[in-house]
Amino acid sequence: MKTYLIKKALNNNVLIATDVNGNEVVLIGRGIGFGKKSGESIIREEVEKLFVLNDPEEQEQYKQLISTLDEKTLKVLISAVEIIRERAGMPLNEHIHIALTDHLFFAVNRMRRGMVIRNPFLLETKALYPDEYKIAVEVTAMVNEQLSVALPEGEIGFIALHIHSALVNKNVRDLTRHSDLIVRLVTMIEEQLDIIIDKTSIDYIRLIRHLRFAIERVVRGDKIAEPEKITGLLKNEYPICYNLAWKLIKVMQQSLQKEIYEAEAVYLTLHLQRIQAKME
Template sequence: MLYRIAKILNHNSFMGIQDENNQECLVMGKGVAFGKKVGQTVPVTAEAKVYSLKEMTERGDAKDILKSVSPLCLEFANEVLNQAEQEFGKVDRTILFTMADHLDFAIRRIQNGEQISNPLTDDIRVMFYKEYKVASCIQELLKEKMQIEIDEHEIGYIALHVHAAIVDENVSQAMEIARTVRECISLVEKETGNFVDVMSLGYNRLMNHVRYMVARAIHGEKLKMNLNEYMSVKFPEPFMSAERICRQMEKSLKLPIPDIEIGYLAMHLERMLDTDINE
């Protein structure tokens, strides 16, 4: 594929016009712009990554973001997406622009000595374990290229961008799911009187169930098998707790949670309580 160079960002990236359809693109790859000049038409190999500048993102127009972030942040975001591709296969690379924008702000915060805290970091690390692992590659990149230390809270936010690149959810939806899961776990602790350790198997099972329960509520999906009658007779206390939790979650999400979810949540509460009693 041939591209006419419109603007060189650095040795590894340029803005170009695709020869075939006159589309504006961001082209990224090792040394792709090295020794090149504006106006020159260059072939781009399959190893290079090409991003359309027609994209509209959560944070605005891709072309506007490109003007406001440093080329290095684009490179960092591109590398995170390369790592995500190795881990997950195909990823939505349009997330590059919002991720680069976030990284640009994060780097400025770190350079200004501003610390952010994210009360959901532990939940994100467990809920999106593989995404967090991929996002962690940013630590080494920032240390090597800019001598900057990035903390776990910032990595948690990058993990949400990675998650958005592999599923049909944007970053704010992923954050909402993490926040709602945390709220639900707090309600479970209140109902059962038991502290739920985020590193425990019980948390992992419960968290995964709640995560998909919230996603089903957001997307209007329903479970098929109804456990309510069985759970309400066999385990009435966990069932009543699950019912109260589901009603509270409806208020928080401002979305209906189908009654069929109660039995499944009750089953997880009973399993968790049974594990605690037997340990």
């Protein structure tokens, strides 16, 4: 029978304990913390949910965070992470316990005070991370129902970013920065080509996915093969799109502080030309 050694009861439903290997774990279950003292044991069957926080700094941050939550809110926010883990079907970066719990706590409080924060990357997030967005819809609905709030659609986008962050081990701040860059690039394209792109169209989804993958390649330092025969053709046949592609790349270079290979301009030109042709 698996047992854990209790280190501290954070409240009636949450314990900090250690397993047989000395790893610190967070144990969650209705009433499991009631009357419990440091040094006592608890069996696995009494625990509803369990997770490990390996990083000492993350452990401390999480302890401080959940000590400020009422028990109902804490239970709901822990359930949110559990829904994500079950639906994703793959390991999550442990930082989601802190990052998403913290985000949802403040989002719920803002709603109760009538404060709504606009999400400028909602359409892009929905298009770039459709699987994460679908999970975020379910999480938001659960939080709204359980805590009697009405988190807006923009929050679904923020939650989807947290989910993607936990799945690919990327900082939410970097994902937001990259989303902001994509929005800037799309605005430049619309202004330079004097068009308005339908944000629900498959062409828009293809464009921003191309921009996202280009940004990821640049960040990783990946080099893609340059189709030399096409380069000269594009310069001559589609000079407006080719020049615009280079303007976009210079903005990407400035934002990412990374070298960008010429092949990126070639593939970007093809995307721009396809969009321009459909708008004519």
